[in-house]
Amino acid sequence: MKIFVTGHRGYIGVHLVDQLKAAGHTVVGCDVDLFEGCAWEKVTDPDVDLKKDTREITEQDLDGCDAVCHLAAISNDPMGDMDPEITYSINRDASVRLAEVAKRAGVGRFLFSGSCSVYGKGDNDDALKEGDKLNPLTAYAKSKIETEEQTAHLADDGFCVSYLRNSTAYGHSPMLRIDLVVNNLLASALSYGEIRIKSDGSPWRPLIHCADIARAFVAFCDADAGAINGQAINIGGNDENYRVKDVGDGVERLIPEAKVVYTGEHGEDSRDYRVNFDKLAELVPGFRLGYNLRSGMEELHKAMVDHGFNAEMFESDQFVRLKTLRNRFDRIGVSA
Structure with missing residues (x-):
């Protein structure tokens, strides 16, 4: 197949290119x-490399493509809240436009990188399923669910549209990020000898290795279109829901000299949810996670040690997307 991948130079995208x-x-x-x-290791190049804003993709760019894997976005809550208007322009409006362009170009399937953050704060103790109430709390989360709503009508027998609601990513990538909870706690421990938890540690998060998100997109490229068409599907594993304090305990196991510190700067975390992944197992039965939290943390810890990760790296722009974005926002049409 010929696959069009947006955001292929990102944290997840570099894994997806390699796996495809x-x-x-x-x-x-x-x-x-x-x-x-921002890369800290060599990345695999695609066969064709377009340096182009997703808002400007044409039917000609998609000529001969069988599927679009749409990852490109302003990629988390702090970045999304920095300028909600540009977040909606890129995450929602450009995504809806791209789906429409892909359909006109004769692409067979459109796979959208969504997020479990659309669940926000769960109303009960049950793991949330796709049909449960959504509670998006941020511009990032709202942009994801509004894209689902505004592209649903495009799905038909000739155009498969699927929404991959990804768990919170973590883990090693050639385009490393430390602005993600697991990665951040490991980086903090290596840099300062402190595992700095910014809440009280009680909120739940569904977690998934970034390479497993890429693995899910590969599986969806090959999946039965009739099964996944028009479907929003949670991406992760039922055993991979954790409290933030559980992540801290895992870091302490790897770096026993580091101590857990609850900074409390975020107060009560408004995002608190566990997620159910039964639908994924039912509709894409061939998909399997390659990592659990323990193995993923061990791999990332080893990579960080091998790279000599330290406080200077922690405080640099290279691994914190918000810092880089503030410096380069003018490249996407906004003043910082």
């Missing part, structure tokens, strides 16, 4: 390269 090519697919990558220079 390993599976024998031809990959067209499209990325504005907003985070140029």
Whole structure:
């Protein structure tokens, strides 16, 4: 298959390009390269590399493509809240437009990188399923669910549209980020000898290795279109729901000299939810996670140690997307 991947230079996208090519697919990558220079290891290049804003993708760019894997976005809550207007422009409006362009171009399936953050704060103790009440609390989360709502009508027998509601990502990537809870706690422990938990540690999060999100997209490219068409599907594993304090305990196991510190700067965390992944197992039965939290943390810890990760790296722009974005916002049409 010929697969068009947006955001292929991102934290997850570099894994997806590598996995798609390993599976024998031809990959067209499209990325504005907003985070140029942030790589800490060599990345696998796509067969065709477009340096282009997703808001400007044309039918010609998609010529001959069988599927679009749409990852490109302003990629988390702090960045999304920095300028909600640009978040909606890129995450929602450009995504809806791209789905429409893909359908006109004759692409067979459109796979959208959504988020379990659309659940916000769960109303009860049950793990949340796709049909449960949504409670998006941020511009990022709202942009994801509004994209689902505004593209649903495009799905038909000739155009498969699927929404991958990803768990909170973590883990090793050639485009490392430390502005993610697991990665941040490991980086803090290595840099300062403190596992700095910014809440009281009680909120639940569904967690997934970034390479497993990429693995899910590969599986969806090959999945039965009739099964996944028009479906929002949680991406993760039922055993991979954790409290933030559980992550802190895992870091302490790897770095026993580091001590857990509850800074309390975020107060009561408004995002608190566990997620159910039965629908994924039912509709895409061939998909399996390659990591659990323990193995993923061990891999990342080893990589950080091998790279000599330290406080200077922790405080640099390279691994914190919000810092980089503030410095480069003018490249996507906004003054910082």
